[in-house]
Each structure stands twice: as structure tokens, then as C-alpha cells.
Amino acid sequence: MRTDHGRRGDGGPITAYVTDLGRALRGPRGARRDVTAELADGLRDAADAYVDAGIPEREAQVRAVRECGPVADVAAAYAPELAAVQGRRTAAVCALSMPATVLAWGLTWRAEVPSAEAPVTPAGTHPWRLGVLSDLTDWAGIAGGSAGCVLAGLLVVSARRAVPVRLVLALLVGLCGGAVLVSTVCSAVMNVANAELIEWMLAGSTPAVVLSLATGAMSAWQLVSLFRTADFAFRRG
Known part of the structure; x- marks a missing residue:
């Protein structure tokens, strides 16, 4: 028995x-x-x-x-699988959060900011700077989200060893990390170059304030996830 x-x-x-x-x-x-x-x-x-x-x-x-x-051999055998799991999580974070942030900001400004036809823009500001930097931020978010979608698919393939996992992770860190960097830098410069205009906009829009806080938290989540993925992509051994 x-x-x-x-x-x-x-x-x-x-x-x-x-x-x-x-x-x-x-x-x-x-x-x-x-x-x-x-x-x-x-x-x-x-x-x-x-x-x-x-x-x-x-x-x-x-x-x-x-x-x-031996434990070391078994751990090495599982390493690509675990690295792919981490990569898929990071790709999913970027694929979902970056385009969603772009869409949320677009809808928020369209709903909350007064029409550009009205002469309500504070004197001394430079709206063109806001427009150019805002466009760069949007395109970076769309590019990062698209890269996340494509690389998530590649990581599924890499789990079958058809594509080296580390190569896909390196692309993920480079492309999505670059998009997050561009978006963050543009947002920071936009806030500094148009401080009075940004303050005026936020003062009249509670959803924009909430979205600003949510965007900051989302950016931190993206960076932490990318950092963990970079550890798999570039660490030796």
C-alpha cells in the first residue's frame, strides 16, 4: 500500500x-x-x-x-525562464501604462483646460514650448507602449528558446527605458519652461492634479520594473 x-x-x-x-x-x-x-x-x-x-x-x-x-545547475537551468517572466511583467507594465497615460492626459486636458481661442493664457508664457514637449511626451509613451507589446510577444517565443532571452531583455530595457527617459525629461523641462502656465492649468483642474500624482507613481513603477529587468539582461553569470 x-x-x-x-x-x-x-x-x-x-x-x-x-x-x-x-x-x-x-x-x-x-x-x-x-x-x-x-x-x-x-x-x-x-x-x-x-x-x-x-x-x-x-x-x-x-x-x-x-x-x-546540484542546486547551482538546477538554478542555472531555470534562470532563462525566470528572466522571461520578469521581462514579460515589465513589458506588460510599459505596454499598458504608457499609452494609457497618454490617453488619460489627452482626455483630461480636453475636458478641463479652457479653449485655446479664449485669451486666458498667462502673459509671458511660451505655448509653443508646451506643445512641442507635450507632443514628444505623447510620442514617447506611444512608442514605449508599442515596444512593450512587441517585446512581450518575443519573450513568449524566447521561453521556447527560439530567441535568446537576454537579447530581448536588453531590447526591452533600451527601448522602453529610453521612452520612459524621454517622457520624464520632456515632462520635467515642460514644467520648468512653462511653470506659470502649468500652475495655471493645474489650479483649475482637480483631475489633472490627481493624474499628475498617478503619473508620478506609474513612472516610478516603470523604472523599478525596468531596473529589475536590466539586472537580468546585463549581469554576468
């Missing part, structure tokens, strides 16, 4: 092996947890088969672990 001894988290060889592997893996926490849980189940299935054949439980676990291989 089959026992379930191998299913216990008893601190035996399998538990120790999976714990060491979890420490060696790099990647999103949820993905690492899924990998270690799946591997633990496989090891315990193998150990249970040995127990059913009459081998003592601890020796069965030792054999299952030995057959799996």
Missing part, C-alpha cells in the same frame, strides 16, 4: 534541497515559489516511488535529490 511519507515537510533532504534552490534562484517571488513548489512535488513523487520499492524514506529522498542534480 502506498504511503504519503514523502509529502511531509519534515526538514529532510528534499526540504533542504528545495530551500537551497529557492535561495539560489533569481526572479519574481511568485515565479520562484511556483518553481520550487513544482520541483518539490516532483522530488517527492520520485521519493515515494523509491519508498514503494522498499527503500527507507530518508534514503529515498537522498536518491531523488541526487538524481535532480
Whole structure:
């Protein structure tokens, strides 16, 4: 009769092996947890088969672990998969948030800012600067979102090893990171060069103030995600 001894988290060889592997893996926490849980189940299935054949439980676990291989080798084998998961998350963040921000700002200004036909622009401002920089910000957001969509698809292909994962991650960091940088710099320059006009606009638009705060938080999220992806793309080993 089959026992379930191998299913216990008893601190035996399998538990120790999976714990060491979890420490060696790099990647999103949820993905690492899924990998270690799946591997633990496989090891315990193998150990249970040995127990059913009459081998003592601890020796069965030792054999299952030995057959799996050194922790460093297993971690290296899972590295591309975990890197692709991180890349897909970053690509999704850029693909969804950047065009959405452009659309939200466009709708907000159209709804909240008075018509350009009315002479309400503060004296001494330079509307052309606002227009040029705003257009650059919009195009950067659209380009970054488009790049995120394309590279997310490439990362799905790279999971089957058809495309090197690191190459796609490097493109993701370069293209989407460049778009975020252009958008951020243009926004900063726009706010400085047209400080009086921006202040006048925001003073009469509560949605614009809320959207400004949301945009700042979204930019921080994008940068953190891109930084994590860059760690996979450019770190040696």
C-alpha cells in the first residue's frame, strides 16, 4: 500500500534541497515559489516511488535529490525562464501604462483646460514650448507602449528558446527605458519652461492634479520594473 511519507515537510533532504534552490534562484517571488513548489512535488513523487520499492524514506529522498542534480545547475537551468517572466511583467507594465497615460492626459486636458481661442493664457508664457514637449511626451509613451507589446510577444517565443532571452531583455530595457527617459525629461523641462502656465492649468483642474500624482507613481513603477529587468539582461553569470 502506498504511503504519503514523502509529502511531509519534515526538514529532510528534499526540504533542504528545495530551500537551497529557492535561495539560489533569481526572479519574481511568485515565479520562484511556483518553481520550487513544482520541483518539490516532483522530488517527492520520485521519493515515494523509491519508498514503494522498499527503500527507507530518508534514503529515498537522498536518491531523488541526487538524481535532480546540484542546486547551482538546477538554478542555472531555470534562470532563462525566470528572466522571461520578469521581462514579460515589465513589458506588460510599459505596454499598458504608457499609452494609457497618454490617453488619460489627452482626455483630461480636453475636458478641463479652457479653449485655446479664449485669451486666458498667462502673459509671458511660451505655448509653443508646451506643445512641442507635450507632443514628444505623447510620442514617447506611444512608442514605449508599442515596444512593450512587441517585446512581450518575443519573450513568449524566447521561453521556447527560439530567441535568446537576454537579447530581448536588453531590447526591452533600451527601448522602453529610453521612452520612459524621454517622457520624464520632456515632462520635467515642460514644467520648468512653462511653470506659470502649468500652475495655471493645474489650479483649475482637480483631475489633472490627481493624474499628475498617478503619473508620478506609474513612472516610478516603470523604472523599478525596468531596473529589475536590466539586472537580468546585463549581469554576468
